[in-house]
Amino acid sequence: MQIDILTLFPEMFTGVLGTSILNKAAEKSAVQYNVVNFRDFADNKHATVDDYPYGGGAGMVLKPQPIFDAVAFLKKKAESKKPRVILLCPQGERYDQRKAEQLAQEEHLIFICGHYEGYDERIRENIVTDEISIGDYVLTGGELGAMVVIDSVVRLLPEVLGNQESHMKDSFSTGLLEHPHYTRPADFRGLKVPEVLLSGNHKLIEEWRNKEALRRTFLRRPDLLDKIELTPDQQKWLSEIKKEYE
Structure with missing residues (x-):
């Protein structure tokens, strides 16, 4: 370019x-x-x-x-x-x-x-x-x-970022805000990383990340939800999330 x-x-x-x-x-x-x-x-x-x-x-x-x-x-x-x-x-x-x-x-x-x-x-x-x-x-x-x-x-150009998937799940790229991130140590002064992220179960981890991205968007930028078409799973998770804050 x-x-x-x-x-x-x-x-x-x-x-x-x-x-x-x-x-x-x-x-x-x-x-x-x-x-x-x-x-x-x-x-x-x-x-x-x-x-x-x-x-x-x-x-x-x-x-x-x-x-x-x-x-x-x-x-x-x-x-x-x-x-x-x-x-x-x-x-x-x-x-x-x-x-x-x-x-x-x-x-x-x-x-x-x-x-x-x-x-x-x-x-x-x-x-x-x-x-x-x-x-x-x-x-x-x-x-x-x-x-x-x-x-x-x-940063979106090919080969610019070290990991080509880095930008694919950025906030707004999926229509949602990005999920939370954690790194070592797993327990920092009593503040612990969610257990699912330590499980090694990639399917559960991906589900957690998708749900937390949806939660963060609902709490911080609910206007974005009107601009995307949610999957059946996302619709289910959103209903569950809303009930948590009723």
Whole structure:
């Protein structure tokens, strides 16, 4: 996967892309990062990329020219016919795991990280394929949002995680929140690991994990249950769980 990032603050990405899973993914050639300062594409002698909004109002708006030209350059350089061009903004669709899985199937992603008051609308209307918001709040710029999306996508690429099943049961990947995890010691200061996890009975362990994932979802995010079709076993377990909290 080729990931291009358009930003006015490329230094913000140095630590994030150069450590942990994101760096390992690049070392394995699963992904290639390219961080670009789109100020370099400004066509004026002062390299300005923003201007006052027509009609007045507070703040400055990013001009279309630098971003149009930067995206055109990246498309030509990569010889990519249909890259996904992602705009990070509060007005975008709410980001979730399904979107991450969708983006992980692409070969080329271009992220546009804005600053100031907003973008010239012609950017949205003509070169952007996806507008993404990571939550109902406003950040100083799109860089942090881009980092979140990139991390969630890259970890899904083949061979990136040591265990290829690691992400398959992550929270939201199954439609449910993930089940609890325990590790050694089995008894920590009187706090004990559930006996079933020590039993060695993989069928019972899997059943326990599925039921606990359902329990956690019911208690913390019951809204998610309206979005998935439960199996007969899950319906039975959910009824039992509800009775426990009546």
